[in-house]
Amino acid sequence: MTQSKPPLLDVRGLSLSIATGGSLMPVVRDLSFSLNASETLGIVGESGCGKSLTSLAIMGLLEGTPVRVTGGEILFEGRDLLTLPARERRRIMGNEMSMIFQEPMTSLNPVYRIGDQIVETIREHQPMSKTAARARAVELLRMVRIPDPQGRIDSYPHQLSGGMRQRVMIAMALAGSPRLLIADEPTTALDVTVQAQILKLIADLQSETGMGIILISHDLGVIAETCDRIAVMYRGRVVESAQTRDLFARMRHPYTRGLLDSIPEPDEDVERLPTIPGRVPGLDERVDGCAFHPRCARASDICREQDPAETAFGGGHAGRCHHPLEPDA
């Protein structure tokens, strides 16, 4: 292990809170993870667990929302993004790191042609003539496997299918040749077949460019297929993290287990699909001890009283649980 080069992204002790009235309500607590180039990190969790807010915090898109960063640092190639002046930070956004979103339907501006929107991104970060930028946009569209990019470049978003729009979003994200791509539920709104195509496209692009990827999803299946490492979040905390193979081989947190069990198998009867009982407690509800204990079958008194600390299970596998599952085969 040489520390000569810092990781691509290093999130250390990140805490986020929502400002309501006069008080701050924590939504992400003491979050740490890191990511290297060419690596894919999957963050998985139910909606409201703080995974999307984390990605917005990394991208610097929290401004205008009531969410504030209350602690920690986000190091991008060693530079702390949180202390960077806004102008410097914007130079990184959409250029060295970029992001694609869940809703390809609404994430593109409906009143501009897709070509113009890509060109806008290119020219924002690179001094380039309009013609050159347009040529580059065609090239990007070709990269994301859009057929007939010359013809499609002048389409409006509403003239494209959902999958095509997400490809456009990806093309736009690639405009600055980013070293980090954050994909927040990139396939959730798409058909299953299109989903697979998009995931494959992202994987292909990664092997072509060597960028690091953070893939955020509520779907453990999607994550499992594409990621090198996985972090499972529950109520603003990473409750378990490991190499993908390791996690699936030795699942230690009851919540991770629950998530896995709720993935439908193609041949399974949907009606009998087990789900995690109960619901994620609301943010304004105070839960003492382990946040998962109200829904956990293994919960004991200590779970109700003490928040579990992070335990290393070895091999980069770590988790927060008083009663971790036995590593079975």
Place this chain on the structure above:
Amino acid sequence: MTPNATVQWFATGRRIFRGRWLATLGLAWLVLVVLAAVFAPLIVPYDPLEIDPVARLTEPGAAHFFGTDHFGRDTFSRSIYGARMAIVIGLGSVVVALLVGGLTGMISAYFTRLGAFLMRVVDVLMAFPALLLALVLMTILERSVMNTVLVIGIVYATTTARILFGMTLKLKNEVFIDAAVCSGAGHASVLFRHILPNLISPLLVQASFIFAFAQLQAAALDFLGLGLPPEVPSWGNMLSESRIYVTRAPWLLLFPGALIILSVFSMNLVGDALRDSIDPRFKNDIKGV
């Protein structure tokens, strides 16, 4: 009203006006106006119509708080009675607009074929220049409180019909309405017992804006000499009669002017607060100021 209902009213009110100190002040002012209107005869020191040629154009002072006009009439007493006219005009216009426009809109949305025709008529009327139409109507009908209220109400009936049409259409397709129809409710019952109650709060918002607009419209008609009969002590008439005294007797324009502005402003603030508290589905239907 039962104590329980009163408590509920207060709770709703607190929710709407919480943190909106300006709107709360507006509400307080409106309450004051209503009180002045109701108790006018007890408040005023003079008969608002009493002419006193000797005391004409007296400056504000102890005898006449707001001074006197060119008839020697007490401006303060007239202002208090003016509050009555403001309420009459506001409420009257609201009632006419909501009855005529509201019914047209609801019925048009509910009975589609009749509605197509009715809304076409509304379209034609909307193309008419509102103020000019009001002027022509007032000339036909002659000046009276009743006619002013009718004309202003009708002018706003068209926009009200449009708004109610849109909102009723939205509601009509909702599940609970289907359920009511399936369970055999009659047309009237569906319209008034199932649809209307859902529209009460947006209607209240629309009403508050009509109330505010009506004040300005009535003042404009008074100014053009085609509003309330000139002997009626309304704020608009007071301004209109006194416009030549803007330098000679400035109080004649300042007091009634301030009363109109404050009241319209207050009503707009209250309407705005109400709008923010209603069903978001309807929020964008009512434009307000």
Place this chain on the structure above:
Amino acid sequence: MLGYATRRLLALIPTLLAASLLVFLFVHLIPGDPAAVLLGDTATPEEVEALTREMGLDAPVYLQYLYWLGNVLQGDLGTSIFFGAPVLSVIADGAETSILLAVMTMVWIVILGVPIGVVSATRHGTWVDQLASGGAMLFASVPTFWLGLYLILIFSVSLGWLPSSGYPSISDDGGLANLRYLLLPSFTLAAPNAALIIRLVRASMLDVQREDHVRTARAKGLAPWKVATKHVFRNALIAVAAAFGFTFAALISEAVVTETVFSLPGIGRLVVQSILRRDYPVIQGVILIIVVLYMVINLLVDLAYAWLDPRVSLK
């Protein structure tokens, strides 16, 4: 688009016929006798009756309507009873004032309403926003003539900066500089309407600001002002465009009070005076023209929608 416009214009015909009938009826319900007004205080009933006959005002109303409609369809709005001149030329005399007043008012509305609305939305919830929104609403609560009266007093009588009233045509001595006569009136007229636009711009921008594509724009690393103008305001404009159109249409008639206070020779005051004089053909002509104008603007607004929002297709 041309086909669409043509179809829409054809669809206007029944509406216009209905409107023309209503206009005619309303105007003829006005009590009073144009001949009596014209002949003045000393005319005898016989003289009034003779002139009434001469002007064709003694025929049955439906015949008068058909006759009028026939002429209107040929582009002839009749002859003004009062001026003895063609209605169209009487209206044309007032049109310059009304149109320039409306245009200048729109300029005020745009230069006041849009920036304040934009700032209000981008500083949503701050004191700037509260001041702007509250101020806008306060301006919308002031009776037009009251505001006009005090503006004249301050800017014309006391300070002597601007003319108090009247408007010599820009073709008159003084040329384009005569537009200064319209500065105060257009501001007076703009005040309540600018308030409407401020609130509309603010509300639509707040709506757009919440949309996903704005987040995308920010994720691109665009500067905040670029996001606000290119992405938020540009999209909010779709909702605001309609308001611009209808405000413009309404200004022509809403200007009545302003034109009276500032003594402007516009169409609004022409109608008021014509009502007082019972100059039926002029009242009919003006209202009909405004109705047509409203409908044309309606059509233009729809075309503007299609232009501003590529999702809208004209069928």
Place this chain on the structure above:
Amino acid sequence: MKLNRPLKTILAAAFAASMASTAYAGGTLRYATVGEPPSLDQHVVTSDLATTIAHHMFEGLYTFDASNAPQPLLAESDRLEDDGKTIVITLRKDVTFHDGTDMTSADVVASLKRWGAHGSRGSLLFSNVESVEATGDHEVTIRLSKPFGPWKNLMAFINGGPAIYPASVVADAGKAPISPENYIGTGPYKFGEWQANRHVELVRFDDYDSPSGAADGYAGERKANFDALRFIPVPDVGTRVSGLQAGDYDYAESIPGDLFADLDANPQVTTIVNGGPLFGLVFMNSKDGPLKENFALRRAIQTAIDKVPALQVAIGPDKLWRANGSFLPKGNVWYTEAGAENFSRGDADTARSLAKEAGYDGEPIKFMVSTNYPFHYDTAIVYTKQLAQAGFNIDLQVYDWATLIKKRAEPDQWDLFFTHHGFVPDPILISVMNDNYPGWWTTPEKAALKAKFTESADPAERQKLWGEIQSLIYQQVPTMKTGDVYTYNIASTKLSGLGEATLIWPHFWNVDK
């Protein structure tokens, strides 16, 4: 190709900025009027506003001097023959119309004939006229069926009077007013343009030949100093005042009394009180309703009213009104106090008992008034109060002016209505003397006195007869005079030559800026 006006406007605007205009170097007088006149045709229109504009453009055979005595204008001299039944008028020979033609007796005859046939006031004279003939290029002879005293006053009164137009214009003109392109007169200013709603503009007539003699009232020398007179309608009185103060107008008419003191004290404003007062009239219905032929009830109403408080409220400063019962003002040859002791009794108790004797039992009396003239409305409000105190049940009906004049023509619609009357040089011109005027006062007593009054040519006898008529008016009460109102106008102090007071209508020859 004809350009339409908007296009012309735009084209003109494009050049206007660069064009240095010299046309108005001598100055344009900007006059803020109360409105627009219906027409400037003096034969058929009696609007004061029309005359204010038109008498710069049209001239009659005679006009008035400062003492309201008729003086020749287009006439040179005249003589009466045949015991006053023949009038021979010699015309001035140097008079040119605005179209360049010379004025001859043919023009005068044609104009007088149209005025006599269709003119508002022409029939008064022409009911006695047998013929009007040209008896020379510059001589006109009028033959009357019987002597007619007020003939010269009628001819000098240009308002609704015999302005002289070219024969080519009047020959075919009927009752309908002649149109602006035919406004051809002999005055110091000629017609320029009329932009509806914007202004009427007269421009100097360079070939004008002024009458000789020192200026005296409207008589004597007329010198046009302005290049143009521009009459701008400014119906809102507040705007007229502030517009003049702001320098946008040079002259503004009909200003409210209450502003008099302030404006008079303002060093930038000249106030000009009109010499000839106007007066309010409350007409009573002689044809229909409770007041028909019930002179006692009418006297009861007259007795109830105190005119002074109404004048105070409606007009304001004492200087601007007189509680004067004579129909013509003090100092005028027609001034008489006959019957005037009943002008302003203000005695509610007597009125109440008079009404009871007259059989009045509280039935509503419809009183029509218009808000278009604030002083009508203000006065009516005060009268209504006074009448109510005397036990009358007054139903005050407020209309706009056009509705009122429509309704007053229908005898069953009203009992009282309010109007006002301008100053006239001869009582025969007062509306109540006209049998057809709404109110329809046509009693035998009136008919007898009126006949004698018009037939007499002897000034002293005519004055005595007028006194009797005025007494009769106070006795039969066809109308109630409300008092004299001296309206005033304001002008920029830059104007010189205006004089202390206006005779009847302001005039701007011999005035300079």
